[in-house]
Amino acid sequence: xxxxxxxxxxxxxxxxxxxxxxxxxxxxxxxxxxxxxxxxxxxxxxxxxxxxxxxxxxxxxxxxxxxxxxxxxx
Numbered sequence: 767x768x769x770x771x772x773x774x775x776x777x778x779x780x781x782x783x784x785x786x787x788x789x790x791x792x793x794x795x796x797x798x799x800x801x802x803x804x805x806x807x808x809x810x811x812x813x814x815x816x817x818x819x820x821x822x823x824x825x826x827x828x829x830x831x832x833x834x835x836x837x838x839x840x
Contacts, residue, residue: 767839769806770816770832777805778837787834797821798835 772778780802783790797820798804804820814829 767837768833769804769818769835769837770829772806772837772839774806774808777803777840779803779840781836781838783836784834789831789834793827793831793835796825797823803840804837 767778769778769780780798780800782800783793783798802820804818807817807819807824809816815826816829816832817824817826819825
């Protein structure tokens with residue numbers, strides 16, 4: 767499952783980020799590394815951006831970026 771499909775209020779464990787995309791390094795620099803637990807706080811009214819809580823802080827990422835992140839529901 768990808769992060770853009772996780773419902774608001776649900777938690778997930780990050781498995782990996784699509785290596786074929788140039789955004790991988792930027793997302794990993796923001797703390798989105800494999801094995802990290804995160805929770806989806808909310809989706810904007812039209813579904814973009816998505817606010818997530820990771821490593822004790824909140825981060826908003828675009829739906830396109832979230833679609834690159836493979837995760838497992840907790």
